[in-house]
Amino acid sequence: MAFVIGGLFAAGIYMMLRRSLVKLLIGLALLTQSVNLLIFDAAQLVRARIPIVPEGEHALLPPYADPLPQAFILTAIVISFGVTSFAVALAYRALRTVGTDDLDRIGETELS
């Protein structure tokens, strides 16, 4: 699991460092995915009971699957979906107005 996350991170960062705007987006998407996996992993993957308090008890019995990280991940997925789609729209807009997806050439406006 750790290797998968690390690999995804590395791939994401590598893609972000390329000059192409589209690859930047792919990199961002990869990064968000790897973070979701990381949260999943950091909260410990165990084969465990469902998190329902059994009858006659007042608290959860120790080996239970923590539902909270999954809620975090769900939220993070929704947010990253929205943000990524915005970024794609922005990239399309950049492509239309500037006529290139090369980040260096887009940045040339900065000098003028």
Next chain:
Amino acid sequence: MTDLLLVLPVLIPMSTGILTLLAWRRRRLQRGLSLAGAAGLLAAGVALFAEVSGPGILSSQIGGWPAPFGITFVADLFSAVMVLVAGLVGFTVALYSLTSIDPILESFGYHPLYHFLLMGVSGAFLTGDLFNLYVWFEVMLVSSFVLMALGGGRRRTDGAVKYVTLNLLSSTLFLVALGILYGLAGTLNMADLAGKFAQVSASQPVGVLRMLPMLFLIAFGIKAAAFPLFFWLPASYHTPPIAISALFAGLLTKVGVYALIRVFSLIFVGDTAYTHTLILVIAGLTMVTGVFGAISQNEFRRILSFHIVSQIGYMIMGLGLGTPLGLAAAVFYIAHHIFVKTNLFLISGVVQRLGGTLDLRKLGGLYATRPVVAGLFLVPALSLAGVPPLSGFFAKLGLVQAGVADGRYLIVAVSLAVSLLTLYSMTKIWNEAFWKKAPEAGAREGARPDADLRAPLVPVALLAAVTVVVGLAAGPVFGVAERAGAQLAHPAGYIEAVLGGGSR
């Protein structure tokens, strides 16, 4: 009642945003709603501040679940001050945008986005849970992305790409830090974490314990534009319309600073010799690079953008000192900075309208033609540089006192030198834009030297008045900041307010 008071600063912008969405095609109605909503937020801020400055820290569990499980909203004095200032800035910028914003942008949904942005900002100030902080950050960022890119154009798109990429990266890092922190401590409620993290620290290797604060420092550092992660700010803040960049300049980076102060005064307090010294170093470097960046620029808004960076350094310096006085000065500084910087950006808008450009080399002679504008520029500019009796002087005085009391003379010397350089670059704007003779008058296209400025100058004058009042009434205002600083430095009250009684 207190519960309602706590959620109102979030609820009001949200309903305003929705109502303005419903009034999509009716521009006048949208404008009226927008202004009313912003005024409502200001009123809610005042009410919250009045409530918090009396009995103490308010907390509320939404949904009625007890503290570490429910959704916590907390307002201590620091949060209340921030919400109040955000309301003030939200109101004045809304007022300004009525006179300046392009009708085309309005038809693309400027008003709804504006209020969703304010919702994100006040949510971030009031939440008591780190994951909710992340969500509010995203609410704020998504609105700001769209505002930044609104209307298109080559420069704006270019600025937006940088802004979006770096902020997404910082959100990702924040999420990584959250995941690891949850794995360690099993909770993300800030008050709960304060205790749990100390317990967990005992059994963890020092590497993990140092990595976590560093991840938070990087994530919030990007958002707060601290050294060496500030590049996106001067590269993007000068591109959007004036009203939008004024709002961004005033509020967005300060949310990052707020988060830094909250996290490093509440949770990561075990290893201050390491973390807070590092923060002090970052603070010094941020000040210096920011101000040198400002000196090298020749465009009004770019100079101001670099000044944001340098001012962020002062705020983190207060945090790095970590003493109650240092934190108090940081609180005072943030509040002062928000309205002064917003004011300067608004004035840059007025200047642009007069001169048709913001390039200092092409501006000039505004003092002769428009002495009122020049005077209104001078108030926040001198306040920013720290000239008495304006608010900036007392903010810096507090920081210097805190630094000397703590024996950190180097950072004190740096901060004083930087404030001199700030004065220098403000003088440069003054000389170039207002004092020197206008270069071949009227040659610029789009310049409207005889424009009617009464309407746009109202919010500017309002903020300038606030600066002066805060400066003249520095005693009581600093008293409030001191109590806020004391609450930050002794988080026991905060923890008890959240975990103790639950909703009161």
